[in-house]
Amino acid sequence: MNEKLFIPIILATNKKDRKTENVAKLLLEEMEERKGIETMLFDVKDFKFPQDNYGQSIKDQFPEWRDAIVKADGLVIVTPEYNHGYPGPLKSALDLLLPEYKHKAVGLVGVSMSPWGGTRVIENLLPVMRELGLVTSSASLNVPRVQELFDEQGNLNDEAYKERISSFLDELAWMAQALRWGRENNKSEK
Ligand SMILES: Cc1cc2nc3c(=O)[nH]c(=O)nc-3n(C[C@H](O)[C@H](O)[C@H](O)COP(=O)(O)O)c2cc1C
Numbered sequence: 001m002n003e004k005l006f007i008p009i010i011l012a013t014n015k016k017d018r019k020t021e022n023v024a025k026l027l028l029e030e031m032e033e034r035k036g037i038e039t040m041l042f043d044v045k046d047f048k049f050p051q052d053n054y055g056q057s058i059k060d061q062f063p064e065w066r067d068a069i070v071k072a073d074g075l076v077i078v079t080p081e082y083n084h085g086y087p088g089p090l091k092s093a094l095d096l097l098l099p100e101y102k103h104k105a106v107g108l109v110g111v112s113m114s115p116w117g118g119t120r121v122i123e124n125l126l127p128v129m130r131e132l133g134l135v136t137s138s139a140s141l142n143v144p145r146v147q148e149l150f151d152e153q154g155n156l157n158d159e160a161y162k163e164r165i166s167s168f169l170d171e172l173a174w175m176a177q178a179l180r181w182g183r184e185n186n187k188s189e190k
Helices: 020-033 055-061 063-073 088-094 119-132 160-185
Strands: 009-011 041-043 074-080 102-113 134-136 141-143
Touching: 009 020, 020 041, 020 074, 020 102, 020 160, 041 063, 055 063, 074 119, 074 160, 088 119, 102 119, 102 160, 119 134, 141 160
Parallel strands: 009 041, 009 074, 074 102, 102 134, 102 141
Antiparallel strands: none
16 A cells, blocks of 8 residues: 555646646645655646536546546645636536545635635535535635735745645645545444
């Protein structure tokens, strides 16, 4: 068994000049630094969704995503807030799978240009997470005023964020570890 937790990241928007990409890349860097976590970044702009089909029936057209979630102990969703909700391509990507998410941890990262840091998109994702069988970490990460947080080259302007990311990852890793133990040791089934 791989001792490291495998927790991929998904970047939820395919919009041009998306600021959320900087946040996803920062998360990727910070997660790669952690000895106990293996990760990779998925980008919804790379998912070529058909115009005439949807959902689990087409999951085999996305083998990298499917296999990653089968193997995963958790998932980090890095999403902007668009009209208080999440971008459609994120939902299209999430809806490709269902049993593959069961009893796995999810950490939610909300990004916005407003001072609220995506609080509303995170709230709106919660019922979707529950339906998918993902277990939401109690620690989410809010990124307000994202336009000020990175410079033109995408470098972080405020190093204090790394501390906040660290606390977010601590809680997510704890949850992912506990759920892995549960999946492997559960004796409650009849
Ligand atoms: C369609 C659309 C809707 C938006 N709705 C909100 C919103 O509800 N709340 C908010 O704080 N920002 C909103 N924004 C602004 C985003 O927070 C801003 O674009 C930010 O940079 C994150 O998105 P990005 O990754 O696309 O850049 C919206 C942006 C778009 C394109």
